[in-house]
Amino acid sequence: MFAINKQSKATAFIGMAIFAVVLAVLPFVMGATLGNTWIRNLDLAMLYIMLALGLNIVVGYAGLLDLGYIAFYAVGAYVYALLNSPHLAGMLAGTGFEWLLHMPLLVVLPLAALMAGIFGVLLGSPTLKLRGDYLAIVTLGFGEIVRLFMNNLDRPINITNGPQGVNLIEPVSLFGHKFSQAITVFGIEFRNVHLYYYLFLALAILIIIVSIRLQSSRIGRAWVAIREDEIAAQAMGINTRNVKLLAFAMGASFGGVSGAMFASFQGFVSPESFILMESIVVLAMVVLGGMGHIPGVILGAILLFLTPEVLRDVVNPLQDKLLGERVVNPENLRMLLFGLALIFVMLVRPEGLWPSKRRKAELHEQDEEAAAAAAAKEAAHG
Amino acid sequence: MDIFIQQLINGLVVGSIYALIALGYTMVYGILQLINFAHGEIVMMGAMITISAISVLSATGVGLPGPVLVIGGLLIAIPITMLIGFVIERVAYRPLRKAPRLAPLITAIGISIVLQQIAVLIWKNNPRSFPDLLPHDPHNFFGAVITDLQIVIVVLAILIMAGLLLMVEKTKLGRAMRAVSMNQAVAGLMGVNINYVISMTFVIGSGLGAIAGVMVGANYGLAYPTMGFMIGLKAFTAAVLGGIGNLGGAVAGGILLGIIESVGAGYLGPLTGGVLGSHYQDIFAFMVLILVLVFRPSGLLGERVAERA
Numbered sequence: 001m002f003a004i005n006k007q008s009k010a011t012a013f014i015g016m017a018i019f020a021v022v023l024a025v026l027p028f029v030m031g032a033t034l035g036n037t038w039i040r041n042l043d044l045a046m047l048y049i050m051l052a053l054g055l056n057i058v059v060g061y062a063g064l065l066d067l068g069y070i071a072f073y074a075v076g077a078y079v080y081a082l083l084n085s086p087h088l089a090g091m092l093a094g095t096g097f098e099w100l101l102h103m104p105l106l107v108v109l110p111l112a113a114l115m116a117g118i119f120g121v122l123l124g125s126p127t128l129k130l131r132g133d134y135l136a137i138v139t140l141g142f143g144e145i146v147r148l149f150m151n152n153l154d155r156p157i158n159i160t161n162g163p164q165g166v167n168l169i170e171p172v173s174l175f176g177h178k179f180s181q182a183i184t185v186f187g188i189e190f191r192n193v194h195l196y197y198y199l200f201l202a203l204a205i206l207i208i209i210v211s212i213r214l215q216s217s218r219i220g221r222a223w224v225a226i227r228e229d230e231i232a233a234q235a236m237g238i239n240t241r242n243v244k245l246l247a248f249a250m251g252a253s254f255g256g257v258s259g260a261m262f263a264s265f266q267g268f269v270s271p272e273s274f275i276l277m278e279s280i281v282v283l284a285m286v287v288l289g290g291m292g293h294i295p296g297v298i299l300g301a302i303l304l305f306l307t308p309e310v311l312r313d314v315v316n317p318l319q320d321k322l323l324g325e326r327v328v329n330p331e332n333l334r335m336l337l338f339g340l341a342l343i344f345v346m347l348v349r350p351e352g353l354w355p356s357k358r359r360k361a362e363l364h365e366q367d368e369e370a371a372a373a374a375a376a377k378e379a380a381h382g
Numbered sequence: 383m384d385i386f387i388q389q390l391i392n393g394l395v396v397g398s399i400y401a402l403i404a405l406g407y408t409m410v411y412g413i414l415q416l417i418n419f420a421h422g423e424i425v426m427m428g429a430m431i432t433i434s435a436i437s438v439l440s441a442t443g444v445g446l447p448g449p450v451l452v453i454g455g456l457l458i459a460i461p462i463t464m465l466i467g468f469v470i471e472r473v474a475y476r477p478l479r480k481a482p483r484l485a486p487l488i489t490a491i492g493i494s495i496v497l498q499q500i501a502v503l504i505w506k507n508n509p510r511s512f513p514d515l516l517p518h519d520p521h522n523f524f525g526a527v528i529t530d531l532q533i534v535i536v537v538l539a540i541l542i543m544a545g546l547l548l549m550v551e552k553t554k555l556g557r558a559m560r561a562v563s564m565n566q567a568v569a570g571l572m573g574v575n576i577n578y579v580i581s582m583t584f585v586i587g588s589g590l591g592a593i594a595g596v597m598v599g600a601n602y603g604l605a606y607p608t609m610g611f612m613i614g615l616k617a618f619t620a621a622v623l624g625g626i627g628n629l630g631g632a633v634a635g636g637i638l639l640g641i642i643e644s645v646g647a648g649y650l651g652p653l654t655g656g657v658l659g660s661h662y663q664d665i666f667a668f669m670v671l672i673l674v675l676v677f678r679p680s681g682l683l684g685e686r687v688a689e690r691a
Contacts, residue, residue: 065487126676133417134622134675136487141615141668148664276611280495287488332502339495343474346489350481 027197028188039193043265045305046200047258052285052301053207053294054254059283060292060359061220062247063227065136067279068123068143072252074150074274075119076112076259081166081269082159083108091158105172109257116256117249119146124248128241143279150271165270172199172264179264196265203261207254211294214250223247224292224358277335284338288345290352292359299354308334388526389648390641395532395601397640398539402594403617404624404632405546406587412563412627413583414479419490420470421591422614423497424463428592429605430501431459433510440513448515452596460592466497467588468581476577494610501607509606512599535597542593543633546586550629555582563627612664616643619671625681634682642666 030038051073058066082088089101103111127138154162171179171192179199182191214220222243225233234240263269281304289300311330319326345352351360403425410418435455439446446454474489518529550556558579561569570576598613599605616639624635647663674681 059484063484065484067491126672133483133487134679137417137419137615137618138671138675141619141671144612144615145665145668148662152662277495280491283488283491328503332499332507335495336499336503339492339499342492343489343496346481346485346492347474347477350485 023201027194031193036193039197041305041309043193043196043200045302046197046204047262047265048282048285048305049204049298049301050200050207050258050261051255051282052289052297053204053211054251054258055282056251056286056292056294056297057211057214057223057254058247058251059286060297061215061223061227062244063223064128064244064247065133065139066248066251067136067140067276067283068146069139069251069255069282070274070276070279071123071143071146072116072119072255073259073262073278074146074269074271075116075252076256077263077269077273078150078160078166078259079112079115079256080108080260080263081169083111084170084264085166085168087161087166087168102170105174109260112256112260113253114256116259117253120248120250120252121245123252124245128244128248140276140279143274143276147271147274150274160271163271165268165272167268169263169267169269171267172196172261174199196261200261203257207257208294208298215294219243219246227292280335281338284342288341288352290355290359293352293354293356296352296354296356300352303353304338307337311337384525385648386645387524389645391523391526391528391532393641393644394637395535395640396644397620397637398536399594399597399601399636400617400620400640401543401633401636402539402590402597403613404620404636405543405629406591407618407621408624408626408629408632409559409583409587411621412629413559413580414475416475416486417490417618418470418475418584418587419487419614420474420493420497421587422610422612422617423494423501424467424588424591424610425595425598425613425617426501426605426607426610427466427497428456428459428463428595429512429599429609430505430510430595430607431462432456432592432596433512433599433605434505435459436513436515448513448517451513452515452600456593456596459596460589463588463592463595464585467584467591471581471584476580498607498610505607507607509604511604512602514603516600531600535601538593539597542590546590547629555579559583616667619667619674622681623670623674625683628681628683631681631683638682639667639670642670 027039027042030042051069054072055066055069058064058069083101083103092101123139123142127135150160151163153160154164160166173179179192179195182189183195184190222233222238225236225238226240226243230240262273285300285304286297287300288304289298290296308330311334315328315330315333316326319328403421406421406424407418410416410421432452432455435458436451439451439454470493474493475486478486478489516531516534518531520527520529521533550559558569558574559582561572561574562576562579566576569579595605598609617636620636620639621632622635623639624631624633626632643663643666646666650662
C-alpha cells in the first residue's frame with residue numbers, strides 16, 4: 001500500500017498475488033488434509049471475521065463499548081430467515097406483500113444491513129449523550145431484550161416462531177445458481193461449503209476495504225478524535241452525537257450482513273444462537289487482536305474461533321485418558337479462557353496482540369509521560 | 383384490589399433485595415466511578431456457596447434447626463465473597479485506575495465471565511433448589527398473603543441498609559469513604575489511606591451481595607451459576623434509577639423497581655387481554671433504565687454531575 005519505488009511495488013504485488021492464491025485454494029487444501037468439517041469451520045471463521053470487523057468500528061474506532069453486538073447479528077439473521085423460509089410465506093399469502101419473499105441476494109443483504117443499522121440507531125440514540133459505561137450496560141441489556149423478544153414473539157402473531165426458531169431457510173442463490181447444488185468448473189467440483197467460502201471471502205474483503213477507507217476518512221478521523229478526547233473533539237466542531245450514531249449504525253450493519261449470511265449458511269436460526277456469551281466472544285476477538293487495527297482484529301477472530309475447535313480435539317481425549325470420564329466441558333473451559341484473556345490483555349498489553357501504532361501510543365501515554373518526567377528530573381540533576 | 387396489594391408485597395420483597403445489591407454497585411461507583419460488572423456474579427457466588435455449605439452442615443447429622451443452618455451457611459459464604467471482592471479489586475481494577483476508561487470495563491466483564499464459568503465448573507450448569515429450611519407460614523394482610531420468609535427478607539434488608547447508612551455517616555471508615563468519593567487526591571493528602579478505603583468498599587459491598595444472593599435463593603427457591611447476569615442488570619438499573627453514587631437513592635430505586643416490575647408484570651396480562659404475558663417481566667427493568675437515562679440521567683435522588691474530562 002505504501003509502495004515508494006517500483007521494486008517494492010512489484011514485491012508487494014507478488015506478495016498480494018501469492019496471498020490471493022493461498023486464499024483461493026485454502027478450502028481445498030484444508031478439505032484434503034483436515035477433513036470436511038474444517039471447510040465448514042473456515043466458512044464460520046469468515047463470518048466471525050466479518051462480525052469482529054463490524055464491532056471493531058464501534059469499539060476500536062469510536063471507543064464505544066458495545067456488549068450487545070450479537071443482537072445486530074440476530075436482526076440480520078432473522079431478516080434473511082423470515083424472507084427466505086416457508087414460515088412467513090404462509091402468513092403473507094394473499095396480503096399483497098408476497099413480493100417481499102425470495103428477493104435476490106443483492107437486495108436482501110442491503111436490507112439486512114439497513115435493518116440492523118436502524119436497530120443500531122434505535123439503541124444508540126437514547127444513550128450516546130451519556131457516559132461510556134452507561135452505554136456498555138444498556139447495550140448489554142439491549143442484546144438480551146432482542147433475544148427475549150425473539151423468544152416470545154410467537155404470540156399473539158407468530159412472527160419469530162419462538163424458541164423453536166425458523167427453519168427450512170433457503171440457501172443463497174447467486175446468478176441463478178442455488179448454493180445447495182454443487183457446480184463443476186474445469187473438472188473441479190465446488191460444493192456448497194466451497195461456494196459459501198468464496199462468497200464470505202468476497203464479503204469479508206469488501207468489509208475490510210470499507211473499514212480501511214473509513215479509517216482515514218473524515219468520519220474515521222472524527223471517531224478517533226472522540227475516542228481519544230471527546231470534549232476536545234467537540235471543541236473542534238465535531239458533532240459527537242451524530243458521529244457516534246454513525247459508528248453504531250455502521251458497525252451494526254456489518255453485523256447484519258454477517259447475520260444474514262449465517263442464516264442462509266445454517267438453514268436454521270433460533271434465539272439460542274444469539275446469547276450474551278456470543279457478544280463477549282466477538283468483543284474478546286477485537287480486544288485480544290488489537291482494537292482499531294484491522295489485521296489485528298482478523299488475527300483475533302481467527303485465533304479465538306480456533307480455540308474451541310482445538311480444545312474440543314484436545315481436552316476431551318485428554319480427560320478420557322487421564323480421568324476416564326469427562327469432568328470439564330470444553331465449551332466451559334473456552335469461556336473461562338476468554339474471560340482470563342480479556343483480563344490479562346487489559347493488564348499486560350491493552351493494545352492487543354497486533355496493535356496499530358497510534359493505539360499503542362494512546363494506551364501508553366502515561367508511560368511516556370512518566371519517562372519524560374524521569375528524563376526531565378535527570379536533566380535537572382545532571 | 384387484592385391482586386394489587388399482593389403484587390405490592392411481592393414487589394417490596396424483591397425490591398428490598400434489589401436495593402441491597404444496588405448498594406454494592408452504587409458504593410463502588412461513588413468512589414471509583416466504575417461499574418463493577420462482576421457484582422451480579424458475587425451475588426450468585428453468595429447463593430451457591432451458601433447452598434453447598436448448608437448441605438455440608440446438614441450432612442454432619444447434628445440435626446440443627448433450619449434457620450440455624452441457613453445462618454451458618456451464610457456465615458461461611460460471606461467471608462468467601464468478601465475475599466473474592468477484595469481480590470477482584472486488587473487484580474482487575476487497581477492496576478488500571480489511571481488507564482483509559484474502557485480498560486477497567488473490559489476487565490470487569492472478564493472477571494464476571496471467569497466467576498460465572500468457575501461456578502459452572504464447580505456446580506454444573508443446572509439450577510439448584512434452595513433447601514426448604516425457613517418457615518413460610520402465610521399471613522393474611524388486607525386480603526393478600528405475606529409469608530414469614532418475606533417478612534424476614536424485608537426486615538433484614540431494612541436493618542442492614544440502616545446499618546450501612548449509619549456506618550457511612552458516623553464511623554471513621556464511613557467518613558473516609560465519603561472523603562475519597564468527593565476527591566481522591568485531597569483525601570489522600572488529608573491522610574486517608576485510599577487503597578484501604580477502596581478495598582473495604584469492595585469487601586462490604588460483596589458481603590451485602592452474599593446476603594442478597596441468599597435472599598434471592600430463598601425467595602425463588604432456587605439458584606444457578608448464570609443467575610448473576612439478570613439480577614446484576616436489574617440492581618444496576620435500580621442504582622441508576624435512584625441516582626448512582628447515592629446510597630439512599632439505591633435503596634429507593636431498588637424498592638421502586640421491584641414494585642414497578644411486580645405490579646407491571648401482574649397487570650400486563652389482563653390489560654393486554656393476554657397478548658403480552660408475564661414472560662415480558664424482565665423487559666420492565668430495561669425499559670425503566672432507558673427512560674431514566676433519557677429523561678433524568680442523574681436519577682431520582684442524584685445530583686447532576688458534570689462529566690469529568
